Amino acid sequence: MALSQLIGRLIGVREHVVDPGGGGAPRVPRPVRAVVVGGGIAGMSAAVVLAERGVDVTVLESAPTLGGRLGAWPEELPDGPQRNEHGFHAFFRQYYNWRSILRRVDPGLGFLKPIPGYPILSARWPTEEFGRLPPAPPANLLALLLRSPSLRLTDLRGMDRDAALPLLSYDPERTYAEFDERTADELLTSLRLPDRARAMLFEVFSHSFFNHEAEMSAAEMIAQFHFYLLGNPEGLAFDCPDEDYATAIWQPLTRHLERHGGQVRTGTAAARLDRTPGGWRVRTADGAAHDAGHVVLAVDPPALAALVAASPGLVAAAPRLVARMPAFGTPGPPYAVARYWMDGDVRPDRAVFSGVSRQATLDSVTLYHRLEAEPRRWAARTGGSVVELHAYACEPDVPAEELAERMRVELTELWPEAAGLRVRQLRARVEAQAPAFTPGSHAERPGVRTDADRLYLAGDGIRTEFPSALMERSAATGIMAANHILRAEGAAAEPVRSIRPRGLLAPR
Numbered sequence: 036m037a038l039s040q041l042i043g044r045l046i047g048v049r050e051h052v053v054d055p056g057g058g059g060a061p062r063v064p065r066p067v068r069a070v071v072v073g074g075g076i077a078g079m080s081a082a083v084v085l086a087e088r089g090v091d092v093t094v095l096e097s098a099p100t101l102g103g104r105l106g107a108w109p110e111e112l113p114d115g116p117q118r119n120e121h122g123f124h125a126f127f128r129q130y131y132n133w134r135s136i137l138r139r140v141d142p143g144l145g146f147l148k149p150i151p152g153y154p155i156l157s158a159r160w161p162t163e164e165f166g167r168l169p170p171a172p173p174a175n176l177l178a179l180l181l182r183s184p185s186l187r188l189t190d191l192r193g194m195d196r197d198a199a200l201p202l203l204s205y206d207p208e209r210t211y212a213e214f215d216e217r218t219a220d221e222l223l224t225s226l227r228l229p230d231r232a233r234a235m236l237f238e239v240f241s242h243s244f245f246n247h248e249a250e251m252s253a254a255e256m257i258a259q260f261h262f263y264l265l266g267n268p269e270g271l272a273f274d275c276p277d278e279d280y281a282t283a284i285w286q287p288l289t290r291h292l293e294r295h296g297g298q299v300r301t302g303t304a305a306a307r308l309d310r311t312p313g314g315w316r317v318r319t320a321d322g323a324a325h326d327a328g329h330v331v332l333a334v335d336p337p338a339l340a341a342l343v344a345a346s347p348g349l350v351a352a353a354p355r356l357v358a359r360m361p362a363f364g365t366p367g368p369p370y371a372v373a374r375y376w377m378d379g380d381v382r383p384d385r386a387v388f389s390g391v392s393r394q395a396t397l398d399s400v401t402l403y404h405r406l407e408a409e410p411r412r413w414a415a416r417t418g419g420s421v422v423e424l425h426a427y428a429c430e431p432d433v434p435a436e437e438l439a440e441r442m443r444v445e446l447t448e449l450w451p452e453a454a455g456l457r458v459r460q461l462r463a464r465v466e467a468q469a470p471a472f473t474p475g476s477h478a479e480r481p482g483v484r485t486d487a488d489r490l491y492l493a494g495d496g497i498r499t500e501f502p503s504a505l506m507e508r509s510a511a512t513g514i515m516a517a518n519h520i521l522r523a524e525g526a527a528a529e530p531v532r533s534i535r536p537r538g539l540l541a542p543r
Contacts, residue, residue, distance in 0.1 A: 040171045040268055048171050048268045048535050050131060053501050054518065056530035062089035063526045070095060070317050070327040072305040072342070075103025076506055077493035078333030079288055080136045080513030084529045086297035087139075088521055093325060094297065095317065097304035100281065101289065103335065104468065105506065107281035112376065112460050114417065118279040118409055119462050122372040122425055123388060123401040124506060125150070126276075128269035129262070131532040133510035140287035147274035150387055155239050156400070157392040158448045160185065163235045170270030172539060185232040198225040205261035205538035207500055214254035215477045219246075222253035239390045242398050242427045244504070245367045245469035255472040262502040266535040275388075278408050308332075308346040314489055329523075331516045333493040333509075335468040340364020353487035359479050363496070367471040368428040371396070373439030374403070376413070376460040380420040381450050396438060397445040398427040419459060422446075429465070439463035470496025483515045489523070491516035501533040 067090045071078045074096030085092045100108045102121065110119045126133070126147055137144060153166030163185060168175040180186060201214060201222075214222065219241055223233055240263070241248050241256055248256075264271060276283035289299050304320040314328035332339055340360040343349055349357050381402070389400045403421040404414035410421035424442035439461060447454040480498040483491055493512040495505055503511050511531060518528035537543070 044171075044268065048266060048539075050129075050268065050532050051501075051534065051536060052530065053533050054515070054528065054531040056518070056528040059522060059525050059527040061527055063521065063524045065524070067091065067329070067520070067524050068314075068327040069093075069329040069331065069520055070315070070325050071331045071333055072317060073103065073331075073333035073338075073494070074098075074101040074299060074301065075333065075494075076105055076133065076136075076509035077103075077495070077497075077513040077516075078331065079285075079292070080133070080510040081331045081333060081493055081517040082297055082299075082513075083136055083139060083288065083292055083295075084514055084517035085520060086292050086295035088517075088526045089296075090520065090524075092292075092297045093327075094292070094299045095303045095305050095319060095325065096299065096301045097320075097338075099302050101285040101299065101301065102280055105280050105284070107279045107285070110462060114459075115413070117376075117413060117421075118281060119374055120280055122370075123399065123423055124275075125273035125388070126506070127263065127267075127271075127273045129267045129534050130507040130510070132514055133506050135530075135532075136288075136510055136514075137284065139291050140284075144274075146276050146278060146283045148277045149272065149274050150406075152386045153271055153273070153388070153390070154386050155235050155390045155392055156449045157235060159393060160231050160235060165271050168271060170272070171268045172265050175264065175270065179236075183232070183236065185229070185235040190229050190232060193227060193229075195225060195227045198222070198227070200540065201257055202260055203265060203538050203540040204542075205257055205266065205502070206541045207258075207502075207536060209541075210257050211254045211477045214257060215252050216475050217253040218249055218474050219251040219253050219256040220248040222256065223248060234392045239392050239398075243390075244472065245370055245427050246472055247368060247428050250368070250471070250473055252472050252474045252477060254477060258502060259504050261538055262504050262534060266502060266538060268534065275406060277406070305334075305342055306345060308342065308490075309348050310352050310487075329489045329491070329520045331491045331493055331513070331520075333513060333516070335366070335494065336364050336470050336496050337366050337468060339492070339494075349487065353485050353490060355486040356481060356490075359481050362476065362479065363470075363481060365471060366467045367469045369431055369465050369467040370469060371426040371429045371435060371438040371442070371463065371465045373424045373435070373442055373461060373463040375422045375424070375439075375443065375458055377420045377422060377456040378459050379418065379456045380404070380414070381422070381452055381456070385450060391445075391449065394445040394448070395441065396426045396429055397424055397442040399425045400446060400449075401425070417459075420456070422453075433465070435463040435465045436461070438465060470494070483512050484519060489520075491519055501536055503533060
């Protein structure tokens with residue numbers, strides 16, 4: 036164990052139990068049916084836990100493949116088939132609940148490989164390295180302040196320390212009460228940081244949540260700093276699958292679910308939800324009906340709002356949920372993903388994953404031919420490279436190919452050798468499905484329980500009372516939804532874990 040982790044544990048920076056689970060029979064003592072709408076992380080996490088406890092569960096996924104924003108699908112390229120994916124995801128080591136689900140198919144998580152380094156690139160300033168900090172606070176914070184060329188001692192003297200105190204004082208109630216109405220941009224401005232420090236240390240981080248600082252709640256940014264850096268015992272280092280998401284995750288999880296009696300139906304869109312005497316009926320776009328005692332809606336905010344709007348019976352059954360949907364269903368800004376198959380490679384010392392600061396469009400670069408097996412084989416066969424460029428919150432109403440070209444040109448400013456690479460193939464798209472965390476939205480953000488009996492929500496936009504984000508919030512809310520069903524039916528629940536619930540300087 037690293038010294039920083041030992042010190043962190045002594046002051047309470049460790050894995051914490053949110054829900055110990057247990058408290059019931061190992062399996063449901065009577066027949067129970069459940070339908071899970073959505074086959075991403077949230078939906079599959081719920082379904083796996085339910086099926087393992089004996090619930091007859093069916094997953095309905097509208098897309099032809101599972102995964103949502105962690106999806107993967109086949110692409111036919113002129114020189115052979117390749118898998119494409121929705122975009123790069125970092126599997127951080129404090130994703131305790133998501134990793135618990137993944138251990139169902141690989142107990143040792145051998146398919147996750149550590150990613151060396153976490154550089155932040157800039158055309159204006161030298162590269163900043165985040166991946167080699169001590170793992171736990173406060174040592175990681177002290178090391179960041181000592182090592183970072185973006186924040187010198189003289190800069191700290193000019194910083195507003197009172198304005199910075201909330202970053203170290205996260206509290207799941209007080210932080211939102213005091214800062215949810217403010218924007219992340221206002222909070223960052225109040226710190227009086229040098230422009231370089233703000234760009235390299237803060238803005239790159241906030242963009243990772245698919246929101247602009249000017250449109251993101253300051254409380255949410257404080258919560259995510261706590262989750263990823265200031266309350267996390269595992270550090271900023273992360274892992275990634277060495278195969279595409281379908282091969283590494285979704286195919287094995289589907290087999291695991293089916294072995295426990297569950298069903299997965301892809302290409303099956305839920306169109307309407309109706310109350311029945313025994314629970315719920317989910318009608319699908321193909322005219323079929325699925326009756327169940329319990330339903331988990333684990334879809335992205337726009338899809339959830341559309342399904343609720345198409346279900347008139349919810350006006351009486353779940354009036355509060357219906358009232359929240361117009362605001363909740365408005366997603367964050369669009370994001371763009373462009374995967375390039377190139378005829379050559381960038382320098383061998385380039386990092387597998389890099390964040391990007393202050394480019395107009397480009398937010399990250401991933402070298403997939405150094406990450407996953409199939410792109411690695413393609414690159415070895417052709418002498419080329421597979422490079423993914425990502426804009427986390429991009430300009431609206433711009434075609435995907437235009438955004439892709441903007442990102443490629445911006446990459447050549449950072450890595451000049453990329454200008455000499457010829458594009459063999461490009462797959463680019465723009466989507467807007469990520470949740471918005473706008474100022475003032477926390478109080479009305481729906482949680483896992485709805486005001487309708489036996490109807491639950493899950494996903495990375497759903498509110499939790501403990502620190503969580505992105506893939507981990509999806510998995511955690513999926514498990515929580517399953518736990519509500521299991522406890523209602525007399526079965527033992529699944530444990531739920533998170534990091535330290537409050538900041539280092541938060542009053543108890």
